[in-house]
Amino acid sequence: MVTKIKKVSLIFCSAALVFAAAGCVGSADPVEPTPTASNPTATASxxxxxxxxxxxxxxxxxxxxxxxxxxxxxxxxxxxxxxAKKNTEAGIKAFTEHYYELVEYTIQTNDTKPIKKVSKRTCLECGNVFIDPFDNNKKAGSWMTGAEFNVTVTRAILQLPQGISLYTTTQGEMNLFMSDGTLQGTFPATPKPAPLMMILRFDRGWMVESVEYLDEDS
Structure with a gap:
């Protein structure tokens, strides 16, 4: 049973914080057609x-x-x-993997609309780490590169209308650029998989209610 929850934040959370910054057309006379003894026959030419x-x-x-x-x-x-649309354990697994595809998309584009559709605002980590920083980056004109994720779901638990996903992630290297193209910082890849727990709720589809970072011995 998962009992211990560690209060930590993703490396890219701090990375995503916004720093204050500042041809001619011719014409011709019509040509009279040459009269003929018989009516002309229309041809393809x-x-x-x-x-x-x-x-x-x-x-x-x-x-x-x-x-x-x-x-x-x-x-x-x-x-x-x-x-990922099914309220099954396999659906929980597929949704978890899809969610981190949306996280990657958000980081790469600063477009948070897709991930907002499957994240409840009650999910503090979703807002503080996956959504708000990139809305702020977009306003400031800054952006990030990198941050590929590798997600491994170790267990999916179905307790309708809720679901629990236990999984690990690794995160690739990231770079933060300011609006003038200046490289603000480089953030290394995570050295080893981090254990997490995602709480979901099914209502015509899965929505993320919370994301927790766990102790490795949980």
């Missing part, structure tokens, strides 16, 4: 070109990953797999 009435299809903008020149642009929002 004399027919006017067919103009398509269907609108042209706009090309899909090319995704640009986050880099030293700016946050990710046109980055695809992770699509929730069908398995």
């Amino acid at each position: 004399s027919s006017p070109p067919t103009t398509s009435s269907s609108p042209s299809i706009k090309p899909t903008p090319k995704p640009i990953p986050a880099s030293s020149t700016g946050p990710a642009k046109n980055w695809p929002v992770p699509v929730m797999p069908d398995a």
Whole structure:
């Protein structure tokens, strides 16, 4: 049974804090057609070109990953797999993995709308670590790169309408850039997996109620 909860914060929490900063068109006279003894016969070569009435299809903008020149642009929002929509233990596992795909997307883009849809504001860690810092980064013009996550769900417990996910994560290296492109800091990858617990509630889909960081001997 999980009993011990350690009050810690993710490395990238401090990293995400916003620092104060500051051709010519021609014309021609019409030419009279040459008279002939008989009525002209229309041919394919004399027919006017067919103009398509269907609108042209706009090309899909090319995704640009986050880099030293700016946050990710046109980055695809992770699509929730069908398995993550089910109120089953397998659904809890799939949702946990999907949630951290949204965390990565948020860090790369400063777009918090997708993760807000599956996070309750009662989840303090969700707000303080996964959402608010990146809303602030967007306002300030700063951004981050890196922070790939590797999530391993060790146990999923279904107690409808709630679910519990016990899992570990590792986090890749991150860089914080200011609005003028200055590298503010580099934050190393986590040295080993960190144990966490996620409390979920199912209401036409899973929502995160809380995220807790656990002692390793829990």
